[in-house]
Amino acid sequence: MKDLQQLYPTPGPATLRGLYLREPLLPRDWDNGIFVYSNFVISIDGRITTEDSSTNASGVPKAIANPRDWRLFQELAAQSDVLLTNGSHLRRLKNPRVKSVLPLSAKPEFQDLHDWRMARGLASQPDVAVLSARLDFELPAVLLQQQRRIYVFTPSTDRAAVAGLRRAGATVIEYAPETIAGGMVGWLEQAGYRRLYSVAGPRVLNSLLEDDVVDALFLTTVHRIIGGDSARTLHHGALQAPADFVLRSLYLDVTNDPQQTLARYDRRR
Numbered sequence: 001m002k003d004l005q006q007l008y009p010t011p012g013p014a015t016l017r018g019l020y021l022r023e024p025l026l027p028r029d030w031d032n033g034i035f036v037y038s039n040f041v042i043s044i045d046g047r048i049t050t051e052d053s054s055t056n057a058s059g060v061p062k063a064i065a066n067p068r069d070w071r072l073f074q075e076l077a078a079q080s081d082v083l084l085t086n087g088s089h090l091r092r093l094k095n096p097r098v099k100s101v102l103p104l105s106a107k108p109e110f111q112d113l114h115d116w117r118m119a120r121g122l123a124s125q126p127d128v129a130v131l132s133a134r135l136d137f138e139l140p141a142v143l144l145q146q147q148r149r150i151y152v153f154t155p156s157t158d159r160a161a162v163a164g165l166r167r168a169g170a171t172v173i174e175y176a177p178e179t180i181a182g183g184m185v186g187w188l189e190q191a192g193y194r195r196l197y198s199v200a201g202p203r204v205l206n207s208l209l210e211d212d213v214v215d216a217l218f219l220t221t222v223h224r225i226i227g228g229d230s231a232r233t234l235h236h237g238a239l240q241a242p243a244d245f246v247l248r249s250l251y252l253d254v255t256n257d258p259q260q261t262l263a264r265y266d267r268r269r
């Protein structure tokens with residue numbers, strides 16, 4: 001079913017299901033190093049999160065989260081060999097109301113993505129990298145049960161916390177705070193990983209951009225203004241040097257209510 005309109009580069013009808021699987025993730029001239037990508041769903045007033053001041057809980061605003069974007073999120077995850085998350089996300093998982101966003105989903109509608117990975121000889125789930133300074137989280141049992149490797153990258157010198165995570169099954173790698181994102185990406189590349197998908201938020205994006213290791217950004221912009229007091233936007237803090245991107249593809253999704261645009265930006269090198 002053609003339920004999208006491609007606007008760029010070649011206008012015409014398109015289909016949401018399989019969209020990010022059909023388009024090659026890696027640019028044609030890619031040099032075979034690790035490819036780092038992230039995605040966000042965002043309102044047109046630039047919000048990616050809401051915060052509940054009574055519970056201190058935060059999350060993707062319900063007003064913009066939608067199953068069509070979630071499908072694309074899963075397709076991006078399906079192509080990764082390692083997912084990047086952070087300590088704050090793992091702390092949020094303690095709240096039973098927070099659903100895990102360390103895919104792939106086991107729901108039947110995503111079985112095709114498991115099949116897609118299997119057909120390419122990929123593990124059933126990507127491994128997990130965690131950025132954390134605080135180290136005050138527990139490794140989710142489900143990740144260990146799924147036999148996924150878990151790497152924790154940290155500037156922390158808290159020996160007890162590091163030892164505890166190692167005992168629990170994680171590989172902990174220590175870096176100075178100013179080089180941690182670039183160091184992590186280089187370490188994962190050396191370990192043989194080729195597709196790192198960041199599912200974390202604005203601070204992690206900031207760290208990745210500061211070290212200039214982001215290669216592509218997928219943005220679903222929901223055509224809705226949601227307002228709010230929290231200042232959580234795509235990015236946290238000013239960058240020392242701005243990072244420029246080029247539009248690689250753009251789709252208009254009029255099937256979603258409200259409509260949304262699906263953009264892929266590649267880092268201009």
Ligand SMILES: NC(=O)c1ccc[n+]([C@@H]2O[C@H](COP(=O)([O-])OP(=O)(O)OC[C@H]3O[C@@H](n4cnc5c(N)ncnc54)[C@H](OP(=O)(O)O)[C@@H]3O)[C@@H](O)[C@H]2O)c1
Pocket residue numbers: 039040041042047048049050058059060061086087088089131132133134135136153154155177180181199200201202203204205207232236
């Ligand atoms: N709309 C969307 O698409 C979207 C996408 C992602 C997230 N979100 C939302 O955005 C909000 C914030 O998400 P988040 O807290 O996961 O994202 P975040 O702001 O990227 O992550 C913050 C945490 O990451 C760790 N971290 C970041 N940079 C680090 C560095 N250089 N060194 C060491 N640790 C570092 C720290 O963990 P420790 O505290 O453990 O030290 C820090 O507290 C949430 O409400 C989330 O739901 C929305």
